[in-house]
Amino acid sequence: MRLLGDKISVIVPIYKVEDYLHRCVDSIINQTYTNLEIILVDDGSPDNCPMICDEYAKKDSRIRVVHKKNGGLSDARNAGIDIATGEYIMFIDSDDFVDIEMMESMMKNMIDNNVDMVVCNIKYVYEDREVVKYNQVDRILDKYESMEEYLKDGVVQAVAWNKLYKKSLINDMRYKVGKTNEDEFFTYKVVDKTAKIYYNSRPFYNYIQRDSSIMGKYTIKRLDGVEASYERLNFIKEKYPSLYLNEKKTFLNLCIYSYMMILRNKNIDRDNKGKNILSNYVKELNFTSDEIKQYSLKDRIKVFMSKKSLNYCCKVLSILGSPQ
Template structure:
């Protein structure tokens, strides 16, 4: 018998799109599923829609909780899931009918801990997908981490579009209250894996909404959270002696500092500006330790 797979779907203000998402999951050719819908205190009819589907299919479990954000909702699903494997789908997105089947077969065939697929960004409900000419890449965990600064960066860093062995999340949870939550944890999950496999088949459909977090333009909080995520990642690469990855990641950190500095007038309080300058000074100390004089020279010129 096929192993149980848990699909965790956070739900918040998506009544317009939710049925499309859930229907794509219920149409999966892989049937042994546990579908966890986490109603994150949604003020629209999304919670009611979750209950309607749960009444129709006993594979669906619904959690109704106080609003805590995307990370908190995903964590709630992880805490109760029972599958040997976990997949995350955002509730305004949807997936190919063979999304789970293909990722599961790929994972088992290559004896991997994580399988990854490609995706399409779209604002259309109907998309023509061709998956026959796929390419397969098998990675060690370090080779997968190298993709964080290479062509498959987005595919590797997002939490969706993957099938994971559940035990990889035994000690890892998404950071509550943070934007760019995937940037904070996916590299940690990948580092715990023995092997990762990626297919270029486009099996995940990423809906482009103007009111989404990622589609709303410059966000000071978003940039500050991204800054913390990338600094943590750079320090992590330093701790495992992956110096090239560390240096490339710190280059990204430098660019984020410069972006924030260009918008420093958006800080509402002088204390916030001072906190930012303190963070910059701490980063300069890190760069001194890593002897990256290039960054020191340019940061001194670019950051107030």
Template sequence: MISIIVPVYNAEKYLNRCISSLLNQTYYNLKIILVNDGSIDNSKKICENAAKKDSRVKVINSVNEGVSLARNKGLKRASGDYVSFVDSDDYVEPGYIEKMLLTLKKKKVDIVYCSAIVENINGVFIQREYEKNKLIKIQNYDWNSSEAHCVVRGALIPKWVVSDLKFDKKLFVGEDTYFFAQCIKKVKCVYCIKNPLYHYVIYDKSVSHGNSINRLVTEIYAWQKIAHLFNNNDSAKVACAMRCKKMLLENQKNKVFKNLYYEDIAKIYKNYFIIVIKYFLARKKIDSAIKNCIFIILIDVNFRY
């Protein structure tokens, strides 16, 4: 038995596609948990209709409390041996579950995650996440590499791993990154599948791309937690620093960000600066090291002006 948790909020335009992709899995023994997080469109009706048509679909209706608490409610209802997370505006390939489960057993690993096709609302291809299969021992997990999986979607996780974990409701962006980090902290090795079994759809009003700056900055707090969780792994600190750098660059003209958050996030970056330079030099990425040396000089200039 595998439980698939789907948080749902005002997803009527995409929900049928998502549910259909789950019901049409080549692996049948599923429990599909649709958590309707207080939707005010037709999402509730779509969920309940799906449950009437297929006994594998279970619906949880609640008031709107956010994606973290919605996923937590789904976790409470999860049963079986493994869990997987799918977002209601995304969809998966027919072999999504079966291929990950077979890989997990064949490779004798703890967690498996797959590549995804990133596309826009019109189905136009943007990018593919992973280009090769790879077994990764957690002691060698590089959080700043292109192979690092930093989300919960597109993964198959043993039920025992998540049994005592919860999504942090104080994090509005990066909550799934921190949750997945806690998962892999508990295991010995993971496996990356290059096959794009998941379709990640980006659209303007999605939670992770349409938040106010006050919510967006919680991504940095999530990465600070990960850096602390993996205290002996410098790549986690580098990944945190790179998120800080990205946020500083993207919001340098945002007055709210500059007044409330710029200085604190710049400080986090500075704290990890030496580790960042050592990380890139050790990998012979001289250009990246130089760019970060230039950036740390520009931080204070941007703050003053």
């Protein structure tokens, strides 16, 4: 066991995960990097999680437990940020677990390369198999490259949890409470505050795939993600204009996908509120003739059809058997 450098505050939001919690917390307390402040945030969990958290706190002085009224994932993460005292912050979801060398390796990347954030590779863990997200080598990205990777869902992703942050990056930031897709309102703004990000290609983070997770099924709350993407689109237009054209196309595709999911699940939008929200987003997208010329023929057709009617566009695409 090694005590290296500054303290990492590890924030773990917890709600109804008693079958997974021991594995998660054990993977943190057994890290080879030992200078940790482990903040377990019990978000009003109705099962045995509160008791499990308290038992861990009795065994390890590095563990702090917050018991709070249920407020959702964003609220739980914010509660952890509010009391964190480490120079660095890491988030780990309580149904996942991490390899024991993760924090030592990522802290070494942070210090040796003088970066603001370190991102590690991800291992998707299914019942019958494991899949590593990316097959790339370690590298350092400047802010523009990092944002480019983020927008194309590359090695810098929206998720909060496979990252080591300088706490100074997020001192004045908090997650939006009451939103699903909460990471998508948050992470791109953090990326924008960095000068350099280190990508560690080792798949240290084990992302458990389970049907009962928050993102497992499509519901109307998933439109929070479209809202986040629209905010990000306007942010990119102002601060990264060279990335804006492709991001606008990405946003249109997201609106089309979301509308098609509502068409396939009619019971989730009986008052047509979701369809109206998506249609209004598309109406606000203004494509110049010069912009459209830079798109592929398929994308041009989608632009023209969606501007005529998003409903019409999605029905045609459904007939053609295209998801978007």
